[in-house]
Amino acid sequence: MRLVVARCSVDYAGRLSAHLPLATRVLMLKGDGSILIHSDGGSYKPLNWMSPPCTLSQVELDDDQTAAGVQQVWQVTHAKTADTLVVSIFEILHDSSHELGVDPGLVKDGVEAHLQKLLAEQIEHLGDGHRLVRREYMTAIGPVDILARDASGGAVAVEIKRRGDIDGVEQLTRYLELMNRDPHLAPVQGVFAAQEIKPQARTLAEDRGIRCLVLDYDAMKGVDSGRPTLF
Amino acid sequence: MRLVVARCSVDYAGRLSAHLPLATRVLMLKGDGSILIHSDGGSYKPLNWMSPPCTLSQVELDDDQTAAGVQQVWQVTHAKTADTLVVSIFEILHDSSHELGVDPGLVKDGVEAHLQKLLAEQIEHLGDGHRLVRREYMTAIGPVDILARDASGGAVAVEIKRRGDIDGVEQLTRYLELMNRDPHLAPVQGVFAAQEIKPQARTLAEDRGIRCLVLDYDAMKGVDSGRPTLF
DNA sequence: AGTTTTATCTCGATA
DNA sequence: TATCGAGGTAAAACT
Structure with missing residues (x-):
């Protein structure tokens, strides 16, 4: 990541043509070759940009450009569409x-977070006599979605996903390995809960002694906070 | 404009909830209070952000945060929606x-300008034997989009709109009145060209002897600059 | 100013 | 891999 503050003008030719007159702007050059040109305002959308995959090359100056006071010209070309962005730099004020x-990457909590909340409230879905210990039970490698105890007092670790995939089973497996080393918890039963569980994930989970639980999101929502659905 | 490179984690709560785990990122703080959080990849869209109007404030650290190694916590709150973005900074690597x-601001050759350019290049859409005199033909009350000559040498004035409404017909009518006073041009045939022409506009135009021409932007784009479409 | 349409849309999910 | 639909859509054009 290279950050440049410079007086520059910019020309883009691609799906449309666009021009940015000479002004001081921030140029963000990312590792994948892409470039963003930002002003000190507006929204998150840059004034101009080039998306990856693309390549940046420095262009030789012609006499007109030199006479106009241009110090460097960068040409950024898209690898597939041949769109080009030309940045004419008149003065570099910062470069790092x-x-x-x-x-x-971003972790989005929408349905997944809601599912966790609902299952914590309706912990009986895990089986008769289960009771909640806590949500987001912290371990050294991250929080387990739900820790509970079954009717006989045994620890139950629950991993919740919207779509139950192999990744989720692997994640729960790591938690279980760690938790089973803790004498206060072991033995810990694993439950893989999701709205939909892929056959491969189910096979892997059951092979590892992890119980699979399909959650009916709409039905659970219907009794949200103990208030039965009206319809 | 303040540029910060920092190891940080980020939490957003608004229309959705989202979390960015601890990693090194670029924080761009704009003059209007908005903030963008970028990684070294992806497109122009930040990992997370807060749009203006919003305010940034530094929050006191609690014991947990201090114990976890947090150095600063920034809270950015949207002025209207109360969406909040919390940036927990563990280490600042750059700050300027x-x-x-x-x-x-950006100067765009928008769609309407593009339509004009395309029609000028593909002037045969006006009819067989037509040839371009010039784009943006200047009159006392403003430029006419296109001036052409038909097969018999008669002047043709073209007004181009993306969506053909009554306003456009009125505008062309004024130009035609003026141009028909010019002995070098008169009589001038009017053509109202648009991607879509409203029925009222068509009725008015034809009542005034103005020809209506519906332009197929995509088809014209396909032969842009003489380079035929590949598909 | 509120509403509708566009976008160099981006981005994820799906067939 | 192409296609479809949603987006913290944002931003421009239009009513």
């Missing part, structure tokens, strides 16, 4: 590079 | 501020 590494 | 000034 930073190693960011790969981002773990 | 820059005066950018007001941006003159």
Whole structure:
């Protein structure tokens, strides 16, 4: 990631043509070759940009550009569509590079968070006599969605997904390994709960002694907070 | 404009809830209070953000946060919707501020301009034997989009709109009145060209002897600059 | 100013 | 891999 603050003008030719007159702006050059041109306002959308996959190259200046005071010209070309972005730099006011590494990415909590809340409230879905210990039970490698105790007092760890895939089973397996080393918890029963569980995930889970539980989101919503559905 | 590179985690609560685990990212703080959180990849869309109008405030740390190694917590709250973005900063790797000034903004060759360009290039859409005199033909009350000559040399004035409404017909009528006073041009035939022509506009135009022409933008784009479409 | 349409849309999910 | 639909859509055009 390279951050440049510069007086520049920009020309884009692609799906449409666009031009940015000379002004001071922030240029964000990402590791994948893409570039964003931001002003000090507006929304998250840049004034102009080039999406990956693309390549940036520095262009030789012609006499007109030199006479106009241009110091550098960057040409960013899209690998597939041949869209081009030309940045004419008149003055660089700041220039720094930073190693960011790969981002773990955004975790969206919509239905999944709601499912967790509902199952915690309606813990009887796990089986008769179950009671909630806590949501987001913290372990060294992250929080387990729900920790409960069954009728005989045995620990139950629940991983909740909207769509139950193999990844979710692997995740729960890691939690179970860790939790089963804790003498206060072991033995811990695993429950993989989801609105829909893929056959492969179910096979893997059951092979590992993890119980699968399909949740009916709408039905659980209907008795949300103990208030039965009106319809 | 303040640029910060930091190890941080981010939580957003608004229309949805979202969480960004601890990682190194770029924080762009704009003059209007808005904030963008970018990783070193993806497209122009930030991982997370807050749009203006919003305010940023620094929050006191609680014991848990201090114990976890948090150095600063920023809370950004939207002025209207009360959406909040909480940035927990563990380490600041870069921090710089820059005066950018007001941006003159993007100049776009929009769709209407593009339609004009396309029709000028494909002037045969006006009819066999037509040839372009010039685009943006200047008159005392403003430029006519296209001036052409038909097969017999008669002047043709074209008004182009994306959506052909009565206003456009009135506008063309004024131009025609003026141009028909010019002995070098008169008599001038009017053509009202648009992607879509409203029935009222068509009725008015034809009542005034103005020809209506519906343009197929996509088809015209397909032969843009003489380069035929590949599909 | 409120509403509708567009977008260099982006982005995820699905067949 | 192409296609479809939603988006914290945002932003422009139109009523």
